[in-house]
Amino acid sequence: MRSVKGSKPGQTAGFLPAKALEPRFAIYYTPAPEHPLTVAARAWLGRDAFAPGTGTADTREAAFISEPRRYGFHATIKAPFRLREGASGEALELALRGFAAKTQACPIGPLRIDLLGGLFALVPIHPLPTLRGFATRVVEEFDRFRAPMDRDDLKRRMSHQLDDVETTHLVTWGYPYVRDRFRFHMTLTDRVPEKQRAGMRDRLDAVFQPYLSEDYRIDVLSLFVQQRRDADFVVRSQFALKTGAALKTAV
Numbered sequence: 001m002r003s004v005k006g007s008k009p010g011q012t013a014g015f016l017p018a019k020a021l022e023p024r025f026a027i028y029y030t031p032a033p034e035h036p037l038t039v040a041a042r043a044w045l046g047r048d049a050f051a052p053g054t055g056t057a058d059t060r061e062a063a064f065i066s067e068p069r070r071y072g073f074h075a076t077i078k079a080p081f082r083l084r085e086g087a088s089g090e091a092l093e094l095a096l097r098g099f100a101a102k103t104q105a106c107p108i109g110p111l112r113i114d115l116l117g118g119l120f121a122l123v124p125i126h127p128l129p130t131l132r133g134f135a136t137r138v139v140e141e142f143d144r145f146r147a148p149m150d151r152d153d154l155k156r157r158m159s160h161q162l163d164d165v166e167t168t169h170l171v172t173w174g175y176p177y178v179r180d181r182f183r184f185h186m187t188l189t190d191r192v193p194e195k196q197r198a199g200m201r202d203r204l205d206a207v208f209q210p211y212l213s214e215d216y217r218i219d220v221l222s223l224f225v226q227q228r229r230d231a232d233f234v235v236r237s238q239f240a241l242k243t244g245a246a247l248k249t250a251v
Contacts, residue, residue, distance in 0.1 A: 023226060027222070030072070045068055049072030077221065106218040120187075135182045222235050
């Protein structure tokens with residue numbers, strides 16, 4: 001696609017940098033589409049990552065859910081990345097299926113609603129070291145598919161307040177919150193102004209509290225895809241751990 005007259009080098013008629021038109025993939029945990037927690041999250045976010053183009057957000061919450069709505073209900077295991085040269089989505093999908101087939105489920109335990117840096121998320125009541133180890137395995141196993149970060153991505157990430165360890169993780173793994181900095185969480189909102197947090201927590205409690213006491217575990221892994229940088233993430237495929245059975249196939 002040719003560049004528009006007057007646009008910057010590397011930009012296209014959509015006014016997006018060329019690399020922003022490449023798909024990004026991510027490996028997330030999200031319960032099965034029929035699970036009550038997934039159903040509640042779908043209603044809250046007004047979007048179903050398993051069924052693109054469906055759902056409508058509650059206008060009362062729309063201002064506070066733009067990011068979790070775009071990314072879909074999930075816990076990040078391996079953060080979004082572009083494919084390295086020579087890699088393909090099909091090869092990544094096949095590798096994830098093989099990994100799932102030989103990997104035991106990882107316990108999460110019951111969940112609670114917590115405030116993380118001004119945004120609300122579901123987190124384990126009792127964080128387990130095994131979760132961090134599991135996530136680290138996934139990050140390392142699939143890094144061979146990841147393209148190096150480009151200068152713009154690196155600059156954008158570096159604009160956040162990262163310490164030396166997080167910066168090293170960012171450069172090495174493409175994401176700062178891995179290994180010793182990993183924290184399992186399922187984001188429900190954008191950052192909420194302090195004066196509005198009590199009301200937001202009450203609304204979240206009403207939607208999610210009935211489903212948080214379950215003894216959760218990572219028993220599936222999902223491959224999400226974002227076709228271009230301004231698109232929503234959708235579930236491309238989902239695989240059951242220990243069996244590798246495909247619970248959802250490519251979109």
